[in-house]
Amino acid sequence: MKQYCLIVLVNFILGCSTQTQEASSDQNTSDTLSSVQPLEIDTIPQTRIQVNLKPVVIPEDNVPQTDSSQILIVPVYNFVPTSEAYVFLNFNEGYSYDSMTMVKSHLDSVVFDDMETRRRRLPMNKAKAFLDLSLLDSISIFNYSHEFKSMARLKRVEYLDANITGGFVAVFDTPGLKEWELYGISGTSDFIEGFKSEYFEDKTLNQAIKEKVNPGNLRAYDVTHVNLHSYGKTLSAYSCGDYIDNHKSYLIETIGDQHEVLFELDDDYTIWDIIPIPIQLNRYPVLLVRLGKPETDFIWYLPVIFDGTKYQLAKEKVVLSNFLDKEEIDSIKCSSDALLQVNENLSNLNKSHINLLLSTFSIECRNNVEYSQWSNGLLFEVLSTNSSDLIELLSKDDNYDIDFIIKEIETPINDKYIPNDLIAEIDSTSADDPIKTRIIKALQVAQSKY
Numbered sequence: 001m002k003q004y005c006l007i008v009l010v011n012f013i014l015g016c017s018t019q020t021q022e023a024s025s026d027q028n029t030s031d032t033l034s035s036v037q038p039l040e041i042d043t044i045p046q047t048r049i050q051v052n053l054k055p056v057v058i059p060e061d062n063v064p065q066t067d068s069s070q071i072l073i074v075p076v077y078n079f080v081p082t083s084e085a086y087v088f089l090n091f092n093e094g095y096s097y098d099s100m101t102m103v104k105s106h107l108d109s110v111v112f113d114d115m116e117t118r119r120r121r122l123p124m125n126k127a128k129a130f131l132d133l134s135l136l137d138s139i140s141i142f143n144y145s146h147e148f149k150s151m152a153r154l155k156r157v158e159y160l161d162a163n164i165t166g167g168f169v170a171v172f173d174t175p176g177l178k179e180w181e182l183y184g185i186s187g188t189s190d191f192i193e194g195f196k197s198e199y200f201e202d203k204t205l206n207q208a209i210k211e212k213v214n215p216g217n218l219r220a221y222d223v224t225h226v227n228l229h230s231y232g233k234t235l236s237a238y239s240c241g242d243y244i245d246n247h248k249s250y251l252i253e254t255i256g257d258q259h260e261v262l263f264e265l266d267d268d269y270t271i272w273d274i275i276p277i278p279i280q281l282n283r284y285p286v287l288l289v290r291l292g293k294p295e296t297d298f299i300w301y302l303p304v305i306f307d308g309t310k311y312q313l314a315k316e317k318v319v320l321s322n323f324l325d326k327e328e329i330d331s332i333k334c335s336s337d338a339l340l341q342v343n344e345n346l347s348n349l350n351k352s353h354i355n356l357l358l359s360t361f362s363i364e365c366r367n368n369v370e371y372s373q374w375s376n377g378l379l380f381e382v383l384s385t386n387s388s389d390l391i392e393l394l395s396k397d398d399n400y401d402i403d404f405i406i407k408e409i410e411t412p413i414n415d416k417y418i419p420n421d422l423i424a425e426i427d428s429t430s431a432d433d434p435i436k437t438r439i440i441k442a443l444q445v446a447q448s449k450y
Contacts, residue, residue: 070317071187072135073277073288073303077169078180079119082112085141085152085177086160086169087184090132090316103130103168107159118161122168127157135317136170139184141177146195146278149182150174183277183288187317195278195285198227205236205254212259213250215240221247221294222272228285235262237289239270247294251287251304251311263304263311269293274304282308286318332356334365339374346381351389354382358393358400361408376413379405383422383439388429395433402435409442411449419447 074087091099107120127133133154141150152172160169185191206223218240225236234254241247249271251263265271273290280286284306292299303314332338342349342357357378365371382390394400412419423443426436 070135071185071279072139072317073279073286074139074184074316075288075301076139076141076182076184078174078177078182079112079171080178081114083173083175083177084155085150085172085174085182085184086158087136087139087172089157089168089170092130092132095130099130104159111156111158116163119158120161122157122159124157127168131157131168133157133170135186137186139172139186140189140191141172141174141182141184142277143179144181144183144275146197146276148191149179150177152184183275185277185279188279190279192230192278192280192285194230195276196229197276198229200225200227205234208257208259209236209238209250209252209254212252213238213240213248213261215248218242218246218248221270224273226274226276228276231285235274235276235287237271237274239272241270241294243294262306263313265313269298272299282306284311287311289313332359333362334368334371335360336371336374339371339378342378343374346378346385349382349386349389351393354386354389355393357382358390358405361405362401363404366404373413376408376411377416379408380412380417380422383409383443384417384425387422387426387439391426391429391433391436391439394435394439402438406438406442409439410445412446415450419443419450423447 076085076087078085091097091103095103103122103126106126107122109121111119111121113119122131136154138151138153140148141152142148150172152174155171155173158169158171160166202225205225206220209223210220215238219242221239221241223236223238225234227234232255236252236254237249238252239247239249245268247266247268247270249263249265250261251271251274253260253262269291270293271289272292275288275290276285277288278285286306287304288301289304290299290301302316303318304311305314305318306312338356338360342353345353357375360371360375361379365375394402394405420443423440426440426443429436
């Protein structure tokens with residue numbers, strides 16, 4: 001792989017949360033912090049985490065098992081002097097780059113200062129108020145050779161001032177980690193063990209791809225080839241333009257002597273590099289791509305996900321249901337196998353199981369008596385034990401058949417659960433969402449039939 005220096009990292013999210021990063025322009029601004037002060041360590045709730053690596057095969061299942069309906073995929077950077085890794089953060093909804101000065105006013109101590117790099121701590125309660133820390137309690141860290149390096153826990157939140165970059169960062173304890181080219185994954189531990197990719201150069205392939213994309217008078221900026229041995233294919237990134245305002249990028253799949261364009265980008269930025277990662281969706285590996293604006297120092301990273309037909313640019317937090325192809329979605333509807341998986345985990349339900357259950361509901365199932373009875377009972381079980389998670393998932397994902405689910409709640413199959421008891425349970429949750437109101441109204445209908 002080509003080596004390159006980190007220039008200015010801008011975690012640019014298309015139509016998403018505004019990033020907290022900024023160029024390091026306030027190195028000399030006055031603040032109330034004096035010299036280095038004793039560091040207050042934040043207390044992070046401890047949760048059990050583990051990495052479950054799969055055998056060295058391409059998994060048949062298209063959908064990674066997750067603890068939520070989202071997976072976070074980000075580049076990871078390394079504070080070698082203090083044996084800590086970090087990732088850049090986004091602001092919470094309602095805050096933006098314009099909030100930077102206000103949020104920085106809450107910094108309370110200096111963590112590290114060596115003249116070139118200064119790191120200042122943001123108390124965790126303030127960090128949670130202003131910054132998006134979801135899926136960052138812990139993170140699995142890999143190097144670019146896809147070797148698992150660390151399962152790291154969130155340690156604190158800081159503001160980073162450096163010569164070439166700056167912004168709010170989540171910091172993780174990573175003793176002994178010395179590498180620089182790293183990426184992190186959170187929200188799943190369903191990785192492909194032994195996943196390998198190999199970068200190579202091939203002038204003949206360069207020419208074949210140029211002929212395939214037919215860039216006309218646009219000059220090639222960069223061409224990257226990566227061999228995915230386990231998949232029997234090569235993925236290539238071809239970026240070209242006129243160095244002014246006409247830029248194009250392509251992702252091309254090569255199998256034998258056949259080339260197919262799987263992604264095309266026509267914008268004011270281009271693809272500079274592709275990093276396959278050990279997660280797949282719709283039988284293609286997820287990619288982390290390095291994007292940049294030609295003739296500038298702006299660089300950022302985003303996942304690219306195969307949707308069953310083409311690759312699509314995604315946000316850092318990948319909502320899996322947005323990328324399931326129709327066959328995969330249809331295979332889950334009315335699925336007794338899916339219900340069995342949920343049923344076997346009733347004593348240890350997580351969001352992955354609840355997401356699977358909710359994905360099975362469809363009006364197409366209304367005449368399937370066995371499925372209807374089983375799914376209705378499981379739905380009420382989840383309402384009884386995991387109502388907050390159920391409300392959260394229903395409020396975030398438009399791919400569920402919510403109207404049909406509400407009808408199911410209005411019509412309980414058995415009398416194991418008293419609707420008024422469930423109403424009291426759901427009403428006590430902290431959720432404040434229209435779906436919560438709909439569920440309570442549905443349970444009131446159910447109570448009238450009780």
